[in-house]
Amino acid sequence: MDPTIFFSGGFLLLLLLGSADALTSASDVAALKAFKAGVNPRSIPPWSCLATWDFAAADPCASPRRTHFTCGVTCSPDSTRVTQLTLDPAGYSGRVTPLVSGLTHLLTLDLAENSFFGQIPPSISSLVNLQFLNLRSNSLSGSLPESITRLNSLESIDISHNSLTGSLPKSMGSMPNLRRLDLSYNKLTGSIPKLPKNLIELALKANSLSGSVPKDSFTDSTQLEVVEIAENSFTGVLGAWFFLLPSIQQADLANNSLTGVEVSPPSPAGSSGDLVAVELGFNAIEGHAPANFAAYPRLSSLSLRHNRLRGGIPAEYGQSKTLRRLYLDGNFLTGKPPAGFIRPDSPVYGSFGDNCLQGCPGNSKMCAPSQKPFSICKQAYGGKPRS
Structure with missing residues (x-):
């Protein structure tokens, strides 16, 4: 065999073997370098993922990863593109560089539970393949x-x-x-x-x-199951349409400034009967407690506590076979509560306390805390409270 041919073939083999350590796309490497450069070095613990990012010692996608790039980066099957940037919650502090947009094959960007600050770069729109974005629990602003x-x-x-x-x-x-x-x-x-x-x-x-x-904001969201918009400043009357959303199951609107709520029975033709839990406490809702909530066949939790409700507790609540949690405390409800709720063996947990009820025994778990003083109830109704 011609020795020059052997030498050339061997040299080519060495080149191929050597190139196996430099797999990652140059644009991805540049983006990762820029990302790490945006992190304060003093916030990178020696045991953390970012501490293993040594671009001089190893290629980000090279394997096996024994000492460098041991975590934080996941690559495509061909080891050429970065598909996940998932950092550990190590207290990293810094800005998210606009150059992160160079990771165009990224599917997941997860920087949760750290101390990144500043604005989210508009260039993030270049991550056209991104499916999951998690920046929870940082100090991002703007x-x-x-x-x-x-x-x-x-x-x-x-x-x-x-x-x-x-x-x-x-x-x-x-x-x-x-x-x-x-x-x-x-x-x-x-x-x-x-x-x-x-x-x-x-x-x-x-x-x-x-x-x-x-x-209008909810009209097209026919798959919406969970709505949590508590602790804001929403006002006005919440329309009956809300609880008729076709897939709604859980709704939390507590701690707002709502003044009213309209409730219609679920539509037999729709699937709005899947409603399970409603939280409307700590608003400014006036009028009677909506009896139609009891028409929802799966409703197990209802809170209307600390509003301005008057009149009696709807008898329909007592007829519900699914209610297991009912909070009506902190209103101006009058009359007697449904007998089934105040029995010692009642399966319902909650409170009718801090109202204007009569016949709510103090030894019942549902009647705590005690009712409002008669003087407050009399003032609220402009005379003797009516049942």
Whole structure:
């Protein structure tokens, strides 16, 4: 055999073997370098994922990963593109670099439970394959960029427990695959925009959203099962349409400034009968307790506590076979509670306390705390409370 041929073949083999250590796309490597450069080195513990990111010693997608890039990065099967950037909750502090947009094959971006601050870069819209975005429990500020609504592959957004301000993007309803949106515990203002049609879970708890709960925003969201919009500043009357949403199961609107609630029986032709839990406590709802809640065949938990309800407890509540949790305390309800609720063997847990009820024995678990003083009830009704 010609020795030069052997030498050339061997040299080629060495080149191929050597190139196995440099697999990752150059653009992905550059984006990862920029991302790490945006993190304060003093916030990177020696045991953390980012501490193992040594670009001089190893390629991000090379395997086996014994000492470098041992975590934080997941690559495609051919080891050329980064598909997941999932950091450990190690207290990393820094800004999310706009250059993260270079990771165009990214499916998951998860930086949860760290100390990233500053704005979410609008360039995030370049992550066209992104499906899961989790930035929960950081210190991010500024508004949620409108450009995020161009990410048509996104299925889940969780940016709860940050300091986001401003309004929700008006074009949020254009996101075809979004199933879960959690922006709770921020400082968002304005109203709820049109929601994505395939949304299943909406969580906007503990913000500063205001105005009425708009029907038009929910019209197309026929798969919506969970709505958590408690601890905001919503006002006005919550229409009967809300509880007739075809897939609604859980609704939490506590701690707002709602003044009324309308409830119609579930439609026999629809699937709105799946309603399981309703939380309307700590609002300013006036009038009678809506009897039609008892018409929902699966409702097991209902709270109307600390509102301004008057009149008697609907007899229909006592006829429900599914109610297991009922809170009506802190209102101005009168008369006698349904006998079945105050029996020692009652399967229902909750409270009728702090009302104007008569015949609610102090030894009943449902009658605690004690009723309002007669003078307060008399003043509330402009005379003797009527049953």
